[in-house]
Amino acid sequence: MTAELPHHAQTVSRGGSHALLRLAVHADALRLSPARYLRGLWWRLCGKRLRARLTIAPLLGKSPRAYRLWLAQEADMGTAQTRNEIAAPPVVALVRSGAGEEATLASLAAEGIEAHLVPSRPDSTLQTVLREAQGAWVLPIYGGDLLARGAGAALRTALADAADSTHLIYADDDLLDDKGRRCDPHFKPDWNAELSRHFDYLAGTALVRLADADLTVPLADDWPADLARRTATRTASQGAPPLHLREVLYHRRTRPKPQRPAPLALSAEEHGRLPSVSVIVPTRNRADLLRTCLDGLATTDYPGDTEIIVIDNGSDEPETLRFLAGLAPDFARVLRDDGPFNFAALNNRAVAEASGELLCFLNNDIEITDPHWLTVMAHQAMRAEVGAVGAQLLYPDGRIQHAGVVVGIGGGAAHAHRLLRPEEVGYFHRHALPQFTSAVTAACMVLRKSSFLAVGGFDADHFAVSFNDVDLCLRLNARGWQSLYEPRARLVHHESVSRGFDRDSVGAERAAREVSFLRDRWGLREPRPEDDWRSWPADPFHHPALSPVSEQFMVRI
Structure with missing residues (x-):
């Protein structure tokens, strides 16, 4: 196995060689596919501990022998705790x-x-x-x-x-x-x-x-x-x-099986009670993406009133400017904001202009494939106990991009069940079932405007780009408005296509600050291999015995 590692691996210290040998033994014992495992080992050699664990953890969890290894670890740790006999009800x-x-x-x-x-x-x-x-x-x-x-x-x-x-x-x-x-x-x-x-x-x-x-x-x-x-x-x-x-x-010996929900069927009276919605779409250039998104909104079948607000963050491509200028005013209103990119501030500004009882935050790289998605999400968002409602988002290749958010994964937050295919079993079909979650993504989020304003909207000072949606959801949850994941609303997300990824030093520093703010505000920290799973502050809808570095609900090893 080590012969297939990059050439730089030859410089590894003796201790690193021993660590590699132990990992290689684990890989062989657990019957893991070598290519991705080797990639994780390479990150480990480069000192990228968290990246290595994010790569290897899903492989370990998928092994048919993973639970046996977990049980063996529990036995080694002496988990059979001694409990004194105490007075308790019969x-x-x-x-x-x-x-x-x-x-x-x-x-x-x-x-x-x-x-x-x-x-x-x-x-x-x-x-x-x-x-x-x-x-x-x-x-x-x-x-x-x-x-x-x-x-x-x-x-x-x-x-x-x-x-x-x-x-x-x-x-x-x-x-x-x-x-x-x-x-x-x-x-x-x-x-x-x-x-x-x-x-x-x-x-x-x-x-x-x-x-x-x-x-x-x-x-x-x-x-x-x-x-x-x-x-x-x-x-x-x-x-x-x-x-x-x-x-x-x-x-x-057996247990009840999950039941995938039937399509949501609303009565005529329920249809008539659906409130007005303001759909907010931040954008910059990439007229092709925005056109696809707005075409989907045009074909969306929603029985209530809707308004579309496109907030343009400094587009300068001629094609995009022509497309925006050609939008019919009775279809979409365009707001211009030429300031530095701040996703939270852009949406907050648009909310101030919005007239709908519900807000729908929608990325410009969303492709709408189901005309009933907004009806499903709006119906859930009107429940008194519900805060933000999130949809199931798929990558263009059909794999899951978002099925709710788990807080604490990797020391921050991550999308649940990412890269799973919708038809797979996954973790007890959780990706296919409506459920409360700690957060949902603002790439497609519906909630009451009154609740959004009650918690002060997005925190544009601390979360300009990342985690603003997670922080918003956690503040809503704290007020008794629980986030909800609704897989019966399914859309395609061409993730970050128009904005790109934070690979430059400025973007990396900003991302690190936002992770730090999220950890400080909500008591999160980066997971460590030596942590006892019982003391791990897990997301209440996840579990501390599941890996804190895997998005796919794998046994913690």
Whole structure:
């Protein structure tokens, strides 16, 4: 392998050679493709630690042996923490009868949890057990599933620490293969009510505190899932979201599968309530890109009123100037701003001129391929609990460019599931499911103008070019307006084509300042290999056991 490295690799120190050898052994053991791995090794030799990890981490996470390596690392670190027996509310497990139920009962007994075997379909036996369990916490679990070693102590500790308002506690899980080996871990997000509508990640892994309604209202056939779903819905509406334990406490035989959403269908009344939208398009030169973007807006089927504001940042190409001058005033209004490029300031200025109830920030390098995209995003943006709504953006080759933003990746923020193809499974189909996220990109973002103004708009002083959208979303989130990713609005993004990338020294210095501001304001830092994943300040919709240097939700190795 080392013979294929660039010639400069021959100058590496003895310590660097040892590091290369260790990495090469990992590559061989994990069956990684060599070309990209060698590129990561080269960055490591050049002292570019973060770039090396960004290159290698996705390869490690995709290996079929990645989870086994993660488990081995956990064992080496002595992760089986000793928990003292403490006073905690009683727990009663209700085991849904099925293949493997004997092993489930033995597992519960080993963890000190009282268990009752209940028929697979809800009947009088289940209702009797539920009545007898009033005042206790109930663990609905499926026959064949097992508790992890130490799970009983972990659950009791969580119960002892839980607030009185907590009524549901769930944990991470993995699967057992035909040989009883652990595989396919699900490192879950903290409570995500929008995601849970399309992906039941609570069933069989949740402790619930019963309510009176659970004793009187008939349960569905899949009663473990029904109990968890009811409790989550009831308590979240009361301002007490389910509590997430970031530990793999359940080993499962099967788990519910994500359900890709059907196309959004609005009633005539809902269509009539959609508000006016101001679409803001910053641009500079590249008339070809702007023409494609505006042609897409012209064919967009939106039932409400729309206005288009093109804010021109110093275009000087004759073709672009002719194109802008030829735009019909009743189709698009052009504002001129010849100042230095400042994406945040340009959009703030346009907002001051906007009359719409909703704002749509749209890059000039967006290609619109679905006439209903704005209807979908506007409908979501009008929900009281929602702040900024982001679309699924694809590169021209069809791979994902944006499926929400994860805060903390690489010490800043990064687009989730980038470079994945939409038809791939990815990480539990998360790229294909509507869900709350920490942020979305302003390349295509819709939100209420009143919310934008309430938080002061984009921070043009600290985030002229990068991370202004992330910072805006985090400030909206802090006010209770959560960012939402909506994959049913899909567009093509010719990323940064008109502005280019920051490869010059001035651009690099500016980018470094903006990363520093983001870290300081939101408590972020660059990940280090020696970090214990439990102490990593992960994005609540990501997970600290997932790699902090991979955009594709890979196991942290």
